[in-house]
Amino acid sequence: GEGTIPVAVGLSMTLPGLPVVYAGDEFGAVGVDGEASRTPMPWGTEGEPAVAERIALYRDLVHLRRAHPALAGGGLRWVHVDEDAVLFVREAAEESILVLAARGDVEMTVPADAVPGAEGAQALYGTVAVDAASDVVTISACGPVFAAWALPGVRTP
Incomplete structure (x- = not known):
């Protein structure tokens, strides 16, 4: 699997507070020096297996939160x-x-x-x-x- 990424995203979607997805997280983009290091969105890579898996992870966990009001309130x-x-x-x-x-x-x-x-x-x-x-x-x-x-x-x- 993806190691600890599902754990981190899962916690962000199930703990109290508003979950935040930083642009590109769902594509697996990384940054090493804050805002200045983030590269442009890698549009067109959605079909690559690793990217598709990461997007599906975010989609499924956002859906989990939205489908179950107890997770929001x-x-x-x-x-x-x-x-x-x-x-x-x-x-x-x-x-x-x-x-x-x-x-x-x-x-x-x-x-x-x-x-x-x-x-x-x-x-x-x-x-x-x-x-x-x-x-x-x-x-x-x-x-x-x-x-x-x-x-x-x-x-x-």
Whole structure:
């Protein structure tokens, strides 16, 4: 895959705040000296496999954010944080989104009550499985990895 790029773009589309795509990021353009180093947009390269893959990544993750209002306005609840991975939930009344981002391999177990509805988690992005046993939720994946799942919404009093 593309290493950590999907992790970075995935976090920018799922964490609170407005995601910013700097012109050319979606083409894989790079800059080493700020604004002055960015070259013109490489129009016409959209059909090249690496560029097409990067554009599809941005398209899919922007669509994820736009299709799930909890990602724009839902609350944020951290479920698991360590040196290599984060697991959090963006929560809203209609729907919650569980998000995994890791720079390395993942083998995490969290209490089931930390992820209500995990037994019915529907994969929205990525191919990582959520294993919801009676009292724990386990997530295993080879990293770097970004994944997101739909969960039931939360009702507030």
